[in-house]
Amino acid sequence: MEIVLRVALIYLFLMVGLRVIGKREFGQLTPFELVTLLLIPEIVSKALTGQDYSMTAAFIGVTTLLLLVFATSALAFRFPAFGRMTEGRPALLARDGQLIGDAMNRERVSPEEIRLELHKYGMEELSQIRWAMLEVDGSITLVPARREEATIQRNRKELP
Amino acid sequence: MDDAERAKQEDGPPTVPDIDRRVHLYPLQVVGLTVLAVLPLLALLGLLDQKLAVEVRATPTLEVQVEHPTRIRTTRETSMRVEMRNRSGEPLEGVYVRLPDDRLRGFAVTRLVPGVSAVGRIDLPPLEPGEARVVRIGLKAERIGWHPDSIRIVSAAGDDLSIPLRSFILP
Numbered sequence: 001m002e003i004v005l006r007v008a009l010i011y012l013f014l015m016v017g018l019r020v021i022g023k024r025e026f027g028q029l030t031p032f033e034l035v036t037l038l039l040i041p042e043i044v045s046k047a048l049t050g051q052d053y054s055m056t057a058a059f060i061g062v063t064t065l066l067l068l069v070f071a072t073s074a075l076a077f078r079f080p081a082f083g084r085m086t087e088g089r090p091a092l093l094a095r096d097g098q099l100i101g102d103a104m105n106r107e108r109v110s111p112e113e114i115r116l117e118l119h120k121y122g123m124e125e126l127s128q129i130r131w132a133m134l135e136v137d138g139s140i141t142l143v144p145a146r147r148e149e150a151t152i153q154r155n156r157k158e159l160p
Numbered sequence: 161m162d163d164a165e166r167a168k169q170e171d172g173p174p175t176v177p178d179i180d181r182r183v184h185l186y187p188l189q190v191v192g193l194t195v196l197a198v199l200p201l202l203a204l205l206g207l208l209d210q211k212l213a214v215e216v217r218a219t220p221t222l223e224v225q226v227e228h229p230t231r232i233r234t235t236r237e238t239s240m241r242v243e244m245r246n247r248s249g250e251p252l253e254g255v256y257v258r259l260p261d262d263r264l265r266g267f268a269v270t271r272l273v274p275g276v277s278a279v280g281r282i283d284l285p286p287l288e289p290g291e292a293r294v295v296r297i298g299l300k301a302e303r304i305g306w307h308p309d310s311i312r313i314v315s316a317a318g319d320d321l322s323i324p325l326r327s328f329i330l331p
Contacts, residue, residue: 001209011174054233054330056208070193074183098204131173138271143173 003049010044015072015086022088024109028097069158087136096124096131106110107134117142192205208330210238212276221248222319226311231331232301237270240325242295244313246287254316257282257295264299266307266329271298302331 029037050055091103095137099111114132117140123129130145185193202208207306210220211231217224227241246252259269272282284293305327313321 001204001206004203052233056285057215060199060203060208063196063198064203067193067196067200078181080178080181090172095171099227133173 003052003060004064006050007045007061008068010048011065011068014044020086044067047050090133090136092131093134093140094126094129096130097127099132103134109134109140113140144159166233167182182315208233210236212238215325217313217321218247219251219319219321220253221246221317222313222315223247224313224321224323224324226325227329228325229299229301231328231330234301234304237298237300238273240299240311241263241296242311242313243292244284244287244296245292246289246293251288252287252315252317253290254314255293255319256314257284258312258314259297260309260311262291264297264307264311264325264327265280265309266301266303266305266327268302270315271296271301287315292306301327304331 048061070084076086092099093107094102094114096121097113104110104114104148114126117132118129120124121129121142121144123142123144125149128145129142131143133141133143134143199208208232210229210233212227213230215226215228225241225243225245229238229240232238242257244255244257259282274282274284282295284295287293291322304325308326309327310322311325313319313323
């Protein structure tokens, strides 16, 4: 019984903790962030089974975790509000070639990261994008502007 | 505010229309989830936890109470408690506890209080009338499966009690 409760508590704790630190942390980890996050299983592993190294304890822990993951995903699908609570929602970082400073500051996304994504998409300038979104999985997606809109935006920027 | 309103207000990309959301499972998934739920359920009901049982045997002169594990997980440590009480009006001498083959099947003996006098034998000082003494045997579950066993308590007054022990060691 104790193991089921331990796993459920740690699952809940990690769900809240990871939600609090934000989705950006999982999109692009620096080596230091990666190493730091890898410490989490190291720290919680002992608390999960509490010195019980039997196979029974391991199976109870794993099945409890699998059921919790399934339950969370089923609830998030069935109730979108719950899904938004556990996974968050996408954030708009740029619109019509203009960076949205507030959103970028909130999500801790730097202009350099947007520039990097632009290059990955084979684009050169910010004016070529219609929207830049930080998705719930931490990745950044770019929606290109239509060609004529990009030209207008570029011309507008070049005007004195 | 739903996602569509929010997207409109932020002038973000349009959202896709929602569906009537229901959680539908494949029949095999239902079976799989049910099977997965068995272990946590048994654990929540306490059916996979350690269980102790108490056996009591008595003669006109000696009463013995043994508390031992009947269910335990492998690698876990526990202890067996053997309490002997002199029921007669005379001091009871030559009382000892005997473990078969110096150990119990399926377990490793990690600790004995008081210590052994001979291999597999724990001798006790004379028991005064009404006096009780306790022997504690530290055990570590080692071998998976059913392990029927027994422990003997003997006294110089002719008492010879054999108490059956039956332990199940979970994987």
